[in-house]
Amino acid sequence: MAKIIVITSGKGGVGKTTSAAAIGTGLAQQGHKTVIIDFDVGLRNLDLIMDCERRVVYDFVNVIENDATINQALIKDKRVDNLFILPASQTKDKDALTIDGVERILSELSESFDYILCDSPAGIEQGAYLALYFADAAVIVTNPEVSSVRDSDRIIGLLQSKSRRAEKGDTPVEEHLLLTRYNPERVEKGEMLSIEDVKDILAIPLLGVIPESKSVLAASNKGIPVILNDQSRAGKAYADAVSRFLGKDVEHRFIEPEKKGLLRRVFGR
Amino acid sequence: MTEVIDKEVKEAVNQSFQIKGGMVTLMVLELLYIDYRRFAQELQKKVASAPNLFNETPIIISLEKLDHPSEYLDFERLIEICRSNDLVPIAVRGGTEGQSQQAQVLGLGKIPSATKSSGKSAQEQLLRDTSARSINESVETSAANSETLTLETTPKFQSTKIVRQPVRSGQRVYARGGDLIVLASVGDGAEVLADGNIHIYGSLRGRAIAGIEDKDNAHIFCQSLEASLVSIGGVYMLDEDMRANHWKDSVHIHLDNENLHIEKL
Numbered sequence: 001m002a003k004i005i006v007i008t009s010g011k012g013g014v015g016k017t018t019s020a021a022a023i024g025t026g027l028a029q030q031g032h033k034t035v036i037i038d039f040d041v042g043l044r045n046l047d048l049i050m051d052c053e054r055r056v057v058y059d060f061v062n063v064i065e066n067d068a069t070i071n072q073a074l075i076k077d078k079r080v081d082n083l084f085i086l087p088a089s090q091t092k093d094k095d096a097l098t099i100d101g102v103e104r105i106l107s108e109l110s111e112s113f114d115y116i117l118c119d120s121p122a123g124i125e126q127g128a129y130l131a132l133y134f135a136d137a138a139v140i141v142t143n144p145e146v147s148s149v150r151d152s153d154r155i156i157g158l159l160q161s162k163s164r165r166a167e168k169g170d171t172p173v174e175e176h177l178l179l180t181r182y183n184p185e186r187v188e189k190g191e192m193l194s195i196e197d198v199k200d201i202l203a204i205p206l207l208g209v210i211p212e213s214k215s216v217l218a219a220s221n222k223g224i225p226v227i228l229n230d231q232s233r234a235g236k237a238y239a240d241a242v243s244r245f246l247g248k249d250v251e252h253r254f255i256e257p258e259k260k261g262l263l264r265r266v267f268g269r
Numbered sequence: 270m271t272e273v274i275d276k277e278v279k280e281a282v283n284q285s286f287q288i289k290g291g292m293v294t295l296m297v298l299e300l301l302y303i304d305y306r307r308f309a310q311e312l313q314k315k316v317a318s319a320p321n322l323f324n325e326t327p328i329i330i331s332l333e334k335l336d337h338p339s340e341y342l343d344f345e346r347l348i349e350i351c352r353s354n355d356l357v358p359i360a361v362r363g364g365t366e367g368q369s370q371q372a373q374v375l376g377l378g379k380i381p382s383a384t385k386s387s388g389k390s391a392q393e394q395l396l397r398d399t400s401a402r403s404i405n406e407s408v409e410t411s412a413a414n415s416e417t418l419t420l421e422t423t424p425k426f427q428s429t430k431i432v433r434q435p436v437r438s439g440q441r442v443y444a445r446g447g448d449l450i451v452l453a454s455v456g457d458g459a460e461v462l463a464d465g466n467i468h469i470y471g472s473l474r475g476r477a478i479a480g481i482e483d484k485d486n487a488h489i490f491c492q493s494l495e496a497s498l499v500s501i502g503g504v505y506m507l508d509e510d511m512r513a514n515h516w517k518d519s520v521h522i523h524l525d526n527e528n529l530h531i532e533k534l
Contacts, residue, residue, distance in 0.1 A: 146457075150438050153456045157437030200472070203435045203453060 010151030012122030026242030028083035038088035051223025064101030176207035208241030332364035
């Protein structure tokens, strides 16, 4: 039985797809058979970030509508073993996703995969609701700013009341906070919320803090999940987060402002 | 069969009126003691100070705070004084059976005392109660109304609702007929309501509305006041009024003379 993980946030543009790609890749690197499903019908992005957009023949909606089998639609990643992508449809209407269809596909995938990552669209409508409904665990992607935190709060509320686990009264959905675009220097200046502020408001365990980094954008544009860049701080932070998700105790890095060395201090930035 | 339904529909369409529950904020004139001359003078002074506020305004005369509650009242004279000052008395609240009968003769409605529940029919009481009290718009839901109905007909008992999880943005928790205790924070964009008291063992960042049913005994407690709105018995305060004082303090909020009073714990 696979563990179903939803990557969600409420707010758009906070790094859900980037995080889904990185965490999915990280889990596969650790030897777990993983599939990442793009739930953002009509605004497909995951394939770009995973650099497989030209290999999309059939998509999630085709499988739901029985136009294709799951195996026809799954795209195997060329870089990492055990990693598969199920792309969203770019042309279909977003109402094409149905709860029965999603359930059927998830249970079919459950038989052969260890982890199923559901990359949720922004908002709290049908797509986002279906992405979280079947989840066993949730990674709440949040930026350190008030509107993102408030939207995450809303999504956590929905997970606790509207998910299948909540409706059935099973053990609640596991919640993990992933703080992205964190910039310790700006936190120090009071321009961003601190880790403590966000933890205080959301009151869920912290999975990881991803520092704001140019390497994230560069990786997205090249279609390489940032976790594969083991030189970048963001890549290392994602790797740490994956280890924590798998139960390892890893200390948080990149959460304090960088100390400037003597040369840097003398010659300015 | 269809004919009958058609007829009913037709009648419903052609109805000359409909009755709807509504909420209006009304001014209440609380008489403290009876001295007609003084009342006339003071009222005149008050009206002169804010003429626009009292322009043909309907008011309710409350007898609940009279020092000698059963004293004989000259309603004709009271009404006359009000009218001459551009106030339109529409009902009397509280008072003895005799007093309300007198008022009725002069065309005033009767509103049961806000503190004591009378034996009148629940529906009647509800309709009048709701129009009389300045209840915050957030409680203006049919759910709240129908619940009030059952509360009035059954003897009141105080039940307490305990919430262990944080109340998150977009969530709404209502403790009907009793107190609400939240053992976590109330997030920005969340709303907690109670007919009685509200206790929050965490930060209050959203809206807290207490004393919907029992405003005289309603209090709000929280460990950190960062609320967007607090309200007790319809008297409310917004965050801009609270930011200057006691912001992020652990506080006790209660009604004092129809004003919200915030005290540091």
